[in-house]
Structures are given as structure tokens and as C-alpha cells.
Amino acid sequence: MEREKLKGWLYLLPAILFLGIFMVYPLVDVFIYSFEEGYNSASQTSWGIGTYNYSYVLRDPYFLQALKNTFILVIITVPLSTCLALAIAVGLNSIKKLRDLYQTIYFLPYVTNTLAVGLVFMILFKQTPYSDGLVNVVLGWFGMTPVDFIGGPYWAKMFVLCFYTIWVVLPFKILILTSALASVNQDYYNAAKVDGTSKFRIFRKITLPMISPTVFYLIITGFIGAFKAYSDAVALFGTDLNASEMNTIVGYVYDMLYGNSGGYPSYASAAAIILFTIVLTITCINLLVSKKHVHY
Amino acid sequence: MEKYNDFEKIEKTAKVRKKVKNVIVYTLLSFWGLMVLFPFYWMILTSIKSYSAYNSEYIPKFFTLSPTLQNYVEAFTTVPLARYFTNTIIFTVVTTALMLLVTILAAFAFARLNFKGKNLAFTIFLSLMMIPNELVIITNYVTITNLDMRNTFAGLILPSVTSVFYIYLLKENFEQIPDQLYYAAKVDGTSDMKYLFKVLLPICKPTVITIAILKVIECWNSYVWPRLVTDDELYFLVSNGIQEIRENGFGRENIPAMMAAVVVISVPLIILFLIFRKKIMAGVSRGGTKG
Amino acid sequence: MKVVLQNLTKTFPSRNKKVKEEVVAVNNFDFEIPDGVLVGLLGPSGCGKSTTLNLLSGLQKPTSGKIFFGENDVTNLEAENRGVGLVFQNYALYPHLTVRQNIMFPLQNLKGTAKLSKEEMNVKVLEAAKLVQIDELMDRKPGELSGGQQQRVAIARALVKMPKILLLDEPLSNLDARLRLQTREEIRRIQKETKITTIFVTHDQEEAMSISDIIVVMKDGVVQQIGKPQEVYDNPVNLFVAKFLGTPPINVFDGKIKSGKLFVGEDAIMDIQADTDKEVYVGIRPEGFVLNENGALRCRLNTVEVMGRDISVVSYNDASATDNQAIRSIISSENTVNLAAEYVRFDVKPNKVFVFDKNTEERIYFEKE
Numbered sequence: 001m002e003r004e005k006l007k008g009w010l011y012l013l014p015a016i017l018f019l020g021i022f023m024v025y026p027l028v029d030v031f032i033y034s035f036e037e038g039y040n041s042a043s044q045t046s047w048g049i050g051t052y053n054y055s056y057v058l059r060d061p062y063f064l065q066a067l068k069n070t071f072i073l074v075i076i077t078v079p080l081s082t083c084l085a086l087a088i089a090v091g092l093n094s095i096k097k098l099r100d101l102y103q104t105i106y107f108l109p110y111v112t113n114t115l116a117v118g119l120v121f122m123i124l125f126k127q128t129p130y131s132d133g134l135v136n137v138v139l140g141w142f143g144m145t146p147v148d149f150i151g152g153p154y155w156a157k158m159f160v161l162c163f164y165t166i167w168v169v170l171p172f173k174i175l176i177l178t179s180a181l182a183s184v185n186q187d188y189y190n191a192a193k194v195d196g197t198s199k200f201r202i203f204r205k206i207t208l209p210m211i212s213p214t215v216f217y218l219i220i221t222g223f224i225g226a227f228k229a230y231s232d233a234v235a236l237f238g239t240d241l242n243a244s245e246m247n248t249i250v251g252y253v254y255d256m257l258y259g260n261s262g263g264y265p266s267y268a269s270a271a272a273i274i275l276f277t278i279v280l281t282i283t284c285i286n287l288l289v290s291k292k293h294v295h296y
Numbered sequence: 297m298e299k300y301n302d303f304e305k306i307e308k309t310a311k312v313r314k315k316v317k318n319v320i321v322y323t324l325l326s327f328w329g330l331m332v333l334f335p336f337y338w339m340i341l342t343s344i345k346s347y348s349a350y351n352s353e354y355i356p357k358f359f360t361l362s363p364t365l366q367n368y369v370e371a372f373t374t375v376p377l378a379r380y381f382t383n384t385i386i387f388t389v390v391t392t393a394l395m396l397l398v399t400i401l402a403a404f405a406f407a408r409l410n411f412k413g414k415n416l417a418f419t420i421f422l423s424l425m426m427i428p429n430e431l432v433i434i435t436n437y438v439t440i441t442n443l444d445m446r447n448t449f450a451g452l453i454l455p456s457v458t459s460v461f462y463i464y465l466l467k468e469n470f471e472q473i474p475d476q477l478y479y480a481a482k483v484d485g486t487s488d489m490k491y492l493f494k495v496l497l498p499i500c501k502p503t504v505i506t507i508a509i510l511k512v513i514e515c516w517n518s519y520v521w522p523r524l525v526t527d528d529e530l531y532f533l534v535s536n537g538i539q540e541i542r543e544n545g546f547g548r549e550n551i552p553a554m555m556a557a558v559v560v561i562s563v564p565l566i567i568l569f570l571i572f573r574k575k576i577m578a579g580v581s582r583g584g585t586k587g
Numbered sequence: 588m589k590v591v592l593q594n595l596t597k598t599f600p601s602r603n604k605k606v607k608e609e610v611v612a613v614n615n616f617d618f619e620i621p622d623g624v625l626v627g628l629l630g631p632s633g634c635g636k637s638t639t640l641n642l643l644s645g646l647q648k649p650t651s652g653k654i655f656f657g658e659n660d661v662t663n664l665e666a667e668n669r670g671v672g673l674v675f676q677n678y679a680l681y682p683h684l685t686v687r688q689n690i691m692f693p694l695q696n697l698k699g700t701a702k703l704s705k706e707e708m709n710v711k712v713l714e715a716a717k718l719v720q721i722d723e724l725m726d727r728k729p730g731e732l733s734g735g736q737q738q739r740v741a742i743a744r745a746l747v748k749m750p751k752i753l754l755l756d757e758p759l760s761n762l763d764a765r766l767r768l769q770t771r772e773e774i775r776r777i778q779k780e781t782k783i784t785t786i787f788v789t790h791d792q793e794e795a796m797s798i799s800d801i802i803v804v805m806k807d808g809v810v811q812q813i814g815k816p817q818e819v820y821d822n823p824v825n826l827f828v829a830k831f832l833g834t835p836p837i838n839v840f841d842g843k844i845k846s847g848k849l850f851v852g853e854d855a856i857m858d859i860q861a862d863t864d865k866e867v868y869v870g871i872r873p874e875g876f877v878l879n880e881n882g883a884l885r886c887r888l889n890t891v892e893v894m895g896r897d898i899s900v901v902s903y904n905d906a907s908a909t910d911n912q913a914i915r916s917i918i919s920s921e922n923t924v925n926l927a928a929e930y931v932r933f934d935v936k937p938n939k940v941f942v943f944d945k946n947t948e949e950r951i952y953f954e955k956e
Contacts, residue, residue, distance in 0.1 A: 004409070004410065004411060005411040005412055006411075007409060007411070007488070008405050008409040008410065008411025008414060009405075009411060011401045011402065011404055011405035011409060012401070012402050012405045012406075012417065014397065014398040014401060014402070015398050015399070015401065015402035015421075015458065015463065016417075018398060018454070018457050018458040019421070019424060019458050019460070021439075021454075022432065022436055022439075022454065022455040022457075022458060023424055023427060023432050023458065024424070025435065026431070026432035026433075026434070026435030026436050026439070027427055027431060027432055027435075029435040029438075030431050030432065030434055030435055033434065033435070087324075088324075088325065088328055091321045091324060091325050092325065094317075094321055095318070095321060095322065095325070098322075102325050102329055103577070104570075104573060105329045105332055105333060106328070106329070106332060107569070107573075107576075107577060108332055108333075108336070108566070108569070109332060110513075110580065111513055111565045111566060111568070111569040111576070112336075112517075112562050112565060112566065113516065113517045113534060113535060113538070113561055113562060113565070114517060114519070114535075115517075115519055115535045115536075115538050115539055116534070116535075116538050116557075116558040116561045116562050117335055117336075117339075117558070117562070119339075119538065119542060119554060119555075119558055120335045120336075120338055120339045120342075120555070120558060121335060123338070123342065123551055123555075124335065124338060130351055130354065131353065131354050131355070131356060132354070132355070133356075134338070134356050137355050137356065167331070167332070167335075172580065175577055175580060175581050176581055179581045185677075185679070187675050187677060187679035188679050188681060190644075190646050190666070190673070190675070190679070191673065191675060191679040191744075192692070193646065193665075193666045193667050194644050194645070194646070194666050194667070194669070194671055194672070194673040195667075195672075195692060195693035195696055195744075195748065196667040196668065196670070196693065196696045196697075196748075197667065197692070197693075197696045198667075198696065198698075199317075201695075201696065205681075205684075205692070206681060209681075209683040210682075210683070224428075228428065228430060230520065231519045231520065231535075234519070234539065235539075238539075238542065238543060239523075239539060239543065250430055250520075253430060253434070254520065254523075254524065257434060257437055257524065258437065258523075258524050265434055265435075265437070265438055268434050269434050272430050272431050272434060273431070275430065276428060276430070276431055279428070306664065306668045307663055307664050307665075307668070310664075310665050310668060
């Protein structure tokens with residue numbers, strides 16, 4: 001028995017080592033960092049314990065810009081991508097021919113490198129002295145004046161960021177919703193059909209309640225994911241996000257840690273914990289709301 | 297007979313409606329399909345346009361009549377694309393292999409072995425699933441820096457190994473295998489290790505392959521961690537490599553060469569996806585998220 | 588409303604992709620169902636009875652043939668426009684809606700002139716609920732109901748819009764034995780009260796016989812026999828129907844016709860009007876045996892089971908065509924059987940004896956003596 005017990009822990013040992021060093025310890029440590037004032041990474045000393053790091057971060061205009069950007073991104077992309085994914089999944093579910101092909105195509109962005117494809121988006125949207133860029137050409141067909149979506153006005157940059165974010169997150173959502181739709185018992189639809197229910201009513205009264213747990217799961221993970229947005233922005237606007245006013249909270253954390261403005265793990269930790277608190281709060285609200293609306 | 301006509305009319309409108317609905321659905325689906333595919337088309341198209349041709353097109357053309365592979369040559373010669381590529385392959389293979397080993401052992405312990413404190417340990421493992429990477433990455437960065445492991449493969453790989461979710465996924469799968477198999481093996485004098493590798497793993501191969509593929513995708517696309525711990529081009533992966541190319545690579549305007557690099561980076565995963573399409577999609581729908 | 592099926596055929600592509608053959612689920616079904624009757628579609632699983640039901644509801648479309656509701660050809664009409672009520676085998680109650688909302692659901696679909704006010708809907712819902720006696724459960728969710736209660740809700744939901752036709756798919760198969768008996772009486776009562784033409788599918792012959800006005804026996808997509816339950820039982824057209832109906836099942840023997848006599852094994856059990864001699868199957872209903880010390884049919888006695896009003900004699904005969912060669916005969920308990928005896932002898936009631944062709948298994952009819 002003693003040997004058996006030891007053996008169990010032996011099998012777990014590698015996992016415990018990795019998780020302990022790179023997850024549990026850092027988790028504790030990040031809280032300590034965030035309260036150590038004036039921490040110097042070179043000498044590894046600090047002058048005290050307190051909430052200065054938090055107040056610094058909360059007053060930092062770069063952080064406030066990042067906060068604003070992140071919130072706009074979340075508010076726009078989460079509902080939009082979920083609705084769009086739902087519409088596409090419903091469409092996919094209603095056809096037989098070519099369904100596999102469409103599904104495969106829609107999934108492609110999931111397996112591509114966000115940074116690499118982001119470059120393509122940048123080229124499509126960017127206006128340079130040599131070319132207006134393809135998107136502007138297309139907009140020109142509808143009589144709109146060209147805009148530099150990458151280096152131009154704030155709304156244009158935000159639009160591209162949202163568009164690209166939706167493009168990136170949609171495959172996952174479509175896939176999950178398609179399989180949720182497919183797993184609804186066909187008998188419910190048949191029963192409604194025999195009773196002469198209209199397509200729209202079937203969707204609203206049967207399909208939607210049936211897949212509501214999945215929809216809420218997607219909304220919750222969507223919020224979490226969108227709050228952590230970073231590499232999409234880097235792909236479009238380059239690594240100096242502060243300069244282009246397009247930084248996100250996660251971007252701020254990394255900038256504080258590393259690079260030209262880096263070397264401040266304390267500020268980074270405080271910002272990361274603020275982010276975590278926001279995400280946790282919103283997730284809890286989401287869970288409460290979903291409890292009310294998911295019926296079974 | 298009035299009723300008869302009624303039915304006929306209903307039947308006709310129903311048919312027309314169905315056709316109209318089908319046309320609309322297919323149009324919309326195709327539209328989004330186009331939105332998804334177009335960036336891929338554009339990157340391939342741009343990558344085979346010559347530098348001068350690309351720059352002379354104020355209004356970009358949707359095709360090219362004189363395709364060239366010169367950009368690909370450039371991508372491999374002007375910037376160390378081949379080096380980024382090799383680095384990424386090494387990083388991906390080693391990380392995935394280590395992850396599999398750690399995950400399999402831990403999942404086996406949780407699923408099959410009995411020891412004191414197992415339930416507590418498992419609860420702690422599960423709660424770790426909720427910890428966002430962004431929180432722990434700060435200390436990891438400091439740790440790796442202090443250990444002098446910046447710009448090493450060890451520094452890249454070690455913090456990327458663990459995935460609590462995959463341990464959970466595999467444990468669930470292991471538990472589905474009936475106990476009798478384990479006892480039968482025990483009676484035959486098989487050691488636990490042998491049972492794990494000769495019986496359990498072959499049976500659970502589909503799940504193992506799934507998590508391996510998901511990890512490969514995650515590794516291939518990982519950007520944040522490599523960017524933090526490497527500033528020496530010798531250790532760049534494709535993600536921060538491409539970012540480097542963009543900012544300091546071919547001179548800012550050589551977009552065709554940049555696109556060639558993008559194509560080269562994207563192709564391996566797309567091929568992997570097309571081969572393991574069903575497995576990847578099933579794996580992702582079981583709870584994967586974008587890495 | 589009467590329902591007419593005209594040469595109704597439904598084929599599916601074979602599941603096995605290597606075999607190009609099609610599976611014929613329903614083959615040339617021809618039948619006119621009179622208004623207001625209860626029809627039982629009966630057969631073993633895979634006989635096409637459920638497919639027939641789906642064709643009637645419009646959930647599936649026939650490969651060929653036509654369906655009429657009254658005078659109207661509804662063959663190509665979608666399910667939503669047919670106005671039938673359908674009760675599913677697993678009830679298909681919407682789990683997120685209460686009983687009241689479930690029953691009201693079909694009413695809320697009505698459009699145009701048929702549209703009802705809230706009050707009218709409530710009245711109708713309550714009426715339907717009362718009919719199936721669930722008016723006290725209206726605000727529960729399906730998950731909080733027993734199987735029998737769910738079944739009633741499903742029937743109420745199908746009835747609330749007063750369908751032209753009510754279809755029930757294996758309505759009793761998910762209920763336990765006691766509830767099954769009770770519910771089948773209930774279905775009968777509801778059908779009598781509403782006078783809606785009702786078609787139900789079952790694999791349980793007892794269920795079908797007990798409540799149907801007409802039963803349709805199917806096998807491999809082909810209708811074997813249509814008629815009143817008693818008629819079909821008393822006069823099966825082939826061996827399959829004879830075997831499928833009746834508990835305990837009919838006893839089947841290898842027999843022959845020889846010079847005007849019907850033989851079971853070497854025992855001549857009755858005289859028969861036949862010109863040609865040939866090998867046949869002989870089917871004798873359990874109640875077709877009469878105990879007689881000098882009876883024509885001699886069997887080895889095994890046991891006697893007492894069932895109160897009747898006794899069941901289990902014996903063996905070498906000529907029996909059933910697997911274990913056991914013969915079950917039901918006789919009045921006023922008879923006594925000597926359990927010590929090695930053999931038991933029977934006479935047979937001629938109207939309980941059916942003769943079937945050995946190859947086609949079709950019934951051979953005779954002028955009885």
C-alpha cells in the first residue's frame with residue numbers, strides 16, 4: 001500500500017513540478033509583485049508594501065487608453081461574433097449539399113497564425129502613397145472616400161481591429177454552435193413542424209432555448225477571450241501599440257514588462273490583476289444571468 | 297372542391313418559399329466563405345507578384361499574368377526564415393512531446409492509481425484550469441530571466457509544457473476503459489507502466505492524437521511568450537519572426553516578399569488541418585480554445 | 588376524415604454503400620381508412636410501419652403513390668400544412684416549456700383567420716388537458732412528470748388543435764406494464780369521444796388487437812392483412828399473420844394432405860376436401876384443442892400450468908415445426924389431466940385449424956366437412 005501510494009505521486013511528479021514552478025508559484029508571486037512598491041528588477045529590492053502600483057497604473061494615460069480600447073473591442077465583438085456565428089451555424093444546419101466544404105473553409109482561420117494573416121489584413125486595409133489598398137478601392141466603388149485604416153483615424157483603426165478579431169474568433173464559435181444545433185433531438189423539430197410552426201418561431205421558441213447553454217458558454221468564453229486581446233492588435237498595428245493608440249490591457253502588461261518601456265514587473269502585475277478582477281466580475285455576472293435564462 | 301384548390305396553392309407557395317430560402321442561405325454562406333478565403337487568396341496572389349509589378353499597381357489587380365517565385369527565394373535568403381522555421385519545429389516537437397509525457401503520466405495516476413490525497417490533488421489541478429496565462433507570465437518572465445535562460449530553447453519550452461485541460465481530457469478518456477482490462481493485465485503480471493503503454497495508450501490513441509494536434513497548433517501560433525523571452529534572432533519562432541520581418545525585414549515596402557514568408561509560415565498548419573480535419577474539429581469542439 | 592393510401596411506396600438508399608440496392612421500407616400500400624376509426628399498424632420492428640406513419644404526417648415524402656385526406660391530395664404537402672396531430676414515441680415534449688405552454692404551442696402557430704385570442708387558447712388548452720386528465724399539472728415542466736403523465740401531455744398537445752387525423756408512434760412502449768393497460772384504455776376512450784380518425788403504430792399485437800377498430804399487419808414493407816382484429820385472428824391469410832397474432836402463439840406443425848385427410852406427423856387429425864396430396868404447415872390455435880382419451884393427435888405430456896379459468900397443457904410432438912417442439916394448448920380448467928400419464932391426446936376444433944402452403948406459406952382454404 002505504501003508503495004502504491006508513492007507510485008501515484010511519482011506518476012504525478014512531472015506535472016506537479018511543471019505546474020508548481022510555472023503556474024502556482026507565479027500566481028502567488030504576481031500578487032506579491034503588485035504590492036511591492038518601487039521594485040527594481042536589477043537589484044531585486046523594493047522600498048515597501050502598498051497599493052502605489054495600482055494607483056500608478058490607474059492614473060497612467062496609456063493604461064486608460066488600453067482599458068478603453070479593450071472595452072470597446074469587447075462590447076462590439078462579443079455580441080456581433082456570437083450572433084454572426086449563430087446565423088452561419090443555422091444556415092449550415094439547414095443545408096445538405098456542400099455543408100462539409102463550407103464547414104472546412106469556415107474553420108481555416110482557426111489553424112492559421114494570427115500574426116501572419118494579420119499582415120494580410122494590414123495590407124488589405126492600409127493606405128500608402130503607392131496604393132489606396134484593396135479595401136479602399138472596393139469602398140470607392142460605393143462612392144466612399146478612402147481612409148487609412150491602419151494609420152488613420154481612431155474609428156477606422158478600431159473597425160479593422162474588431163473586424164479582424166471577429167474573423168479570428170468566428171471559426172471556434174461556428175464549430176461549437178453547429179455541433180450544438182446538430183445535437184438537438186430531431187423529434188422536437190418534427191413535433192413543431194407537424195403542428196405547423198413557422199421557421200422563425202421554431203428557431204425562437206425551440207432551437208434557441210435548446211442551445212442556450214452553449215450560447216452562454218460561448219458568450220462567457222468570448223468575454224474572457226476578448227478581454228485578453230493582444231496579438232490581433234500587434235498583427236495589425238505593429239508592436240508599438242501605444243504609439244498607434246491601439247494598445248490593449250494585455251498589451252500594456254507586456255509593455256510594462258519588456259521592450260522600450262519595460263522593466264516594471266510591479267506595474268505589469270498590478271495591471272494584470274486589475275484585468276483579472278474585471279474578467280472575474282464580468283464572468284460572475286454572466287453566470288448569474290445565464291442561470292436565469294438557461295432553463296434546464 | 298374549393299378546399300382542393302386551397303391545398304394546391306399552399307403546396308405551391310411552400311415550394312417557392314423553400315427555393316427562395318435556399319438561394320438566400322447559399323448566397324450568405326458563400327459570402328462569408330469568400331470573406332474567409334479572400335485573405336488567403338490575396339496573400340498567395342501577392343506573394344507571386346513581382347516587386348516592381350506590385351508597387352506599380354495603384355489599384356491592386358485581382359490576378360497576375362507573370363507569376364514569379366522570386367519572392368520566395370528572397371524570403372529564405374534576405375531574412376533567416378529557414379532559421380525561424382527550424383526553431384519553430386524544434387520548439388513545437390519538443391514541447392508537444394514533453395507535454396504528452398507529463399500529461400499521460402498524470403492522467404494515468406488520476407484515472408487508474410489509488411493513493412492518498414488523489415482527490416485533493418485533482419481538485420487543485422482542476423482549479424488551475426481557471427488561471428489565465430496573463431497572470432503567471434509575468435513571474436515566469438522574471439524567473440526565466442533570472443535563470444539566464446532568455447534566448448534558449450529551455451526558456452522557450454519549459455513554461456509552455458503544462459496544460460491542465462489536456463490532463464483532464466485524457467483522464468476522462470482513460471476512465472472510460474473498463475476496469476476489467478486493468479485487472480486482467482494485473483493478473484497476467486503486467487506492470488503498471490507496461491499496461492499504460494501497451495494497453496491503455498493504443499486504445500486511447502484518438503484522444504492522444506487529438507491533444508497532440510491541438511498542442512501543435514498552439515505551439516505553432518504562440519507569440520507572446522516567444523516574444524518575451526527571445527530578442528536574439530537566432531531563437532525567433534515564426535510568429536515573432538514575421539513580426540520582425542514586418543518591422544525591420546525586407547525594407548518596409550517589399551510586401552510581396554513579406555507575403556511569401558506569410559505563405560510559407562501558414563502552409564504547414566493548413567496541410568496538417570486538411571489531413572486531420574475531422575480529428576481537429578472534433579478535438580476543438582470538445583473544449584479547445586484558441587491557444 | 589377518411590384517409591386514402593394509394594400504391595404508397597417508400598424506398599431508401601441502402602446504408603451499405605457498396606451494395607447499390609435500395610431498401611424498400613413501404614411497398615405498394617393500398618388502403619382506405621374510413622372516417623372516425625382507430626387503426627392499428629402492426630408488425631415487427633423494421634416492417635415499415637413507422638415509415639408509413641411518417642409518410643402520413645408529411646415528415647417523409649413517398650417515392651411513389653399518393654395520400655388523400657378526404658378528397659384532397661396531400662402527397663406533396665409539407666408536414667406543417669397538413670394539420671395532423673402526432674404523438675412521438677419519446678413524446679418530444681419541449682423540456683423548457685411548462686405543460687400549459689407545451690399544449691398551447693400548436694395553437695400559437697395559427698395564423699390569419701384561424702388566429703385565437705388568449706382566452707380562447709386558454710379554454711382550448713384546458714379542454715384538452717381535461718380530456719386527458721392532466722389539468723392539475725399545468726404549471727410543471729415535463730422533467731417533473733412521470734412517463735404516463737408525459738404521454739398524456741403529448742396526446743393533449745396533439746389533440747388541442749383538433750387535428751383531422753391523429754397519429755401515434757408506439758404510444759405505449761415507454762410505459763410500464765400497468766400503465767400500458769391503463770393508457771391504452773385511455774386512448775380508446777379519447778378516440779371515441781373526439782371521433783378523430785386515429786392511426787397508431789405498435790409492435791405489440793395484444794395492444795393493437797385490444798383497442799383497434801381495424802388492424803393492418805405489415806412485414807418487410809408489405810401489407811399482409813387488413814381487417815377487424817377478430818377477423819384477422821380467426822382468418823389469417825398466411826403463416827406470418829397467424830404466428831404474429833395471439834398469445835400464446837399458434838402451434839405450427841409439419842403436416843400433409845393425403846387422400847382427403849389432414850395429417851400432423853402420422854396422426855390424421857381431420858377430414859378435408861382436397862384433390863391433391865401435398866406437404867403443408869398446419870397451424871392450430873392453443874384454444875383449438877379438445878382433450879379426448881381417444882383423440883387423433885397424440886403428444887408427449889410435459890407439464891400443466893394452472894391459470895385459474897383455464898389450464899395450459901404443455902406437451903411435445905415430433906411433427907412440431909417450432910424450435911423446441913413444445914405445444915401449448917389452452918383448455919377449460921374443468922378438465923383434469925393425469926399428470927402421471929406419458930401421453931396426452933387431443934381432438935381439434937376445425938375452425939381453429941389453418942393449413943398453409945409449405946413453400947409460399949400462404950393459407951390454403953378448404954370446404955370444411
